[in-house]
């Protein structure tokens with residue numbers, strides 16, 4: 238087995254089939270957000286020369302990998318899936334230690350990465366081009382899908398193995414070579430995914446992992462002209478910068494960005510069912526999902542009752558060490574994030590919005606060395622307020638009361654984002670109207686905003702993406718380009 242460790246608890250980059258330290262020898266620390274005494278490891282603090290070496294390796298491997306049969310590529314992805322599956326217990330725990338979501342979620346996410354690898358192993362073997370009729374009866378006219386070449390994959394910390402896998406697996410399945418820059422809060426999951434693929438027999442240079450900061454690694458990577466495609470998941474702010482940069486140098490770009498996702502609860506909904514799904518959508522993973530529910534848009538006739546139900550459920554959630562089985566909510570990713578979210582809660586309260594429960598920093602019962610905030614619920618939120626408009630990326634839910642379906646839809650759509658949305662109702666007509674009218678890339682009826690399966694397209698409308706989609710067959714559109722071939726017989 239390849240080992241990424243260059244010394245105890247120090248993890249290197251993976252470049253051209255070798256685990257190696259940053260050229261400078263520098264490292265950075267990764268500590269658990271649940272307990273800053275828990276040192277997860279030291280990781281390579283890379284810079285431009287490490288990025289250049291990784292891009293060179295990817296460029297040199299590109300022709301060989303492009304010419305490797307899709308069946309052979311699929312076999313490697315299948316093998317990596319089985320290797321990852323055999324390590325689920327270990328990686329799930331590591332994910333929880335470095336990201337802070339509960340162990341159940343950490344194990345579940347690792348299982349999802351396995352499923353994604355299997356899916357793209359299958360997808361690599363699907364038909365990839367089309368035959369067309371031609372004006373000439375003798376011409377064989379067809380399209381082929383070809384890889385882009387070297388792609389940069391830049392990922393956030395909140396799904397530290399699932400998101401990297403749903404970019405890396407299709408990129409490789411369709412014949413691209415990769416330079417992968419993971420989030421600096423979660424480099425260990427990136428190391429584990431890379432190890433599984435390396436151990437499965439991926440040739441040198443096909444996948445290169447470079448850890449380090451946005452400025453030292455991200456910047457030189459996206460500016461390298463040899464990188465022809467960039468797939469980025471993260472904040473709208475960084476997404477906006479990448480849009481300009483990619484447009485300037487003509488790189489293909491895919492962005493998956495933030496959300497301000499609504500769950501509409503109509504008066505006829507099953508209240509207990511809606512309650513469970515709204516609370517799970519808002520609070521699981523400490524509200525740090527792009528698809529998290531942050532607005533509960535509730536029919537005024539049931540708003541008070543539903544708010545009371547939400548309050549009882551949310552204030553009863555067990556917050557604490559995510560490795561413990563009884564914990565339902567872990568920490569935020571960083572001290573800065575916890576302070577920011579607690580500050581937003583304070584500011585909303587000061588502006589007159591009713592804080593029903595939660596929102597304060599937690600330092601008791603073993604939470605003193607982590608970045609914990611009590612899950613917060615606001616009522617009386619207005620659509621145009623900061624709570625009604627901005628992604629806080631934490632365990633904060635606001636209830637907006639509305640009069641009926643039309644107002645609910647207008648409020649739901651009154652944001653610059655359009656990632657996911659839910660409706661809770663028993664009325665089929667309203668469900669169909671919602672599916673038609675809601676401005677969101679992922680639509681749920683009677684289930685939470687955060688569910689997403691790997692075999693279907695994933696992505697947002699409006700400010701939540703670049704109108705492209707990840708996962709499922711949609712991933713092929715980003716990671717391939719079309720070649721049209723006119724094949725005529727020589728004159729006889």
Ligand code: NAP
Nearest residue numbers: 392393394419420421450451455471472475493494495527
């Ligand atoms: P972020 O700060 O934008 O960072 C995302 C990644 O980009 C990290 O690897 C980061 O590196 C890197 N990066 C930052 N600036 C860069 C630059 N100028 N050039 C190149 N790379 C750069 O986002 P985050 O805080 O990790 O993630 C939270 C956000 O992601 C939320 O808005 C959330 O909604 C969104 N998200 C969206 C989806 C989706 O599918 N739509 C899924 C998950 C999360 P460092 O870590 O080293 O800073």
